[in-house]
Amino acid sequence: MEWTGEGLLIGVRRYGESSVIAEAMVVGRGRHLGLVRGGRSHRHAATLQPGNSVQLVWRSRIEDNLGSFTVELLQARAAELIIDRERLYLSQLICELLHLLPERDAHDRLLAMALRLLDQPVDAVAVARFEMSILDELGFGLDLSVCAATGVTSDLTHVSPKTGRAVSRAAAQPYLDRLLVLPHCLAGSDAASPDDIAAAFRLTGHFLNLHVWGARQIDPPSTRGSLIALLTQPH
Template sequence: MKWSDEGIVVNVKTFNEKAYVLTLFCKENGKKRGLFQNSKSQNGAALISVGDIGQALWFGRLQDQLGKFSFERKHQTSLYCFQCSLKNAVFNHLYDIINILPDSHTYPKLYELFYHINIEMQHFNSKDLIIQICLFELLLLSELGFGFDFSHCAVSGVSEVFYISPQSGQCVSREIGIPYHSKLFIIPCFWKKLDLNEDQIIEDFALESPQLYQELQTSLRITEFFLKKHIFEKAKNFSFSRQKIIQWINHSCQKNDSKC
């Protein structure tokens, strides 16, 4: 059997002197591994790298076998990451996340945003990058079944919500949550304006306010808690790459600087 799909290279491992095992995150087939032949130049350097985007052809006897890939690269994200420490940290963090997703599960919205971030990486300033990370982590939780419902209070049913419970992930109103204020997360204002169920979640997402970086810090603090709780229990690299992002935000807060 075989299929063709757009995909992003998320991992490259040496198989032998003439081949690598590629892991691609594909638009319609999710995360998939396969052998890629003739992937070295004359000096031994790989001709394909993490962050490459292109058209992939996978073929194998059975869907659950390793199979083989052919791949035509159309974009190389890594070229734009290593001259900026924040972009490098964001790049590593995003790919750490994608690599722990289950194989062969499709995540169309997550792929769309992941693709968008990779394509636009060269144009993003630091504020743009952090906004995209906030959105990506929120969408990741939602796609994996741990999303938040901002439509109403889980206790009283009123439409205005203010807190999130770290225990249940449910949202409650200010009135219900005040007695437990120290034990709850305050919901970032911009979260309530998002609809992660919409087909298009990229173009309309913007954040401009005097509390810009405070909002982003709060967003990342909450998603970090739930990502560690539900997804990253055994992912050792999560704290390292993400901590560098947090350090950048803290530094930018002091300078109000969006340059990268």
């Protein structure tokens, strides 16, 4: 078995004395792992960094095996990320979130979103929407288009923490202490204050914890809180 494809490196871990197992999101193939023989050598060091885009050749005698990667650098981002805290934390968060996806299931929309996030100035709203898209592709998407209680599609201000469905201002009044705030930036508005951005991450974080991190008994990415703190600082 053999295939060639472009991918985003999202993880590298040691294997044996000289090799590594590389993890990449590959166009048309999703999250894929492969052994890179000699991957701990100086020659491979600059290439095998999470956040880099690479050309991959995967080979295996049997399709279900781990297989091996031959890796060629296409776009180096790691050096730029290291000198920019926001972009470094963002890259680490993206890699951790993509790691949640089932192995070998194509998620090209998420991969395209991740590459756009990595190649442009850090956009807090786009990061929150990326987390929403992760939830959606894992089968836990939020419905923020219509009020769960009344069916109206306007003046939606809150979200049920159990169902992930929107609630209108009028319907929310008796239950304000139980509901999550629906931030303007996720409800169609272009404006995004620090408080609005913080509310967006509280919303996505709640459902990621409910359905993914808590359910799998894993900790949220360690850099997520640090990134949110930087993105919600008043300018």
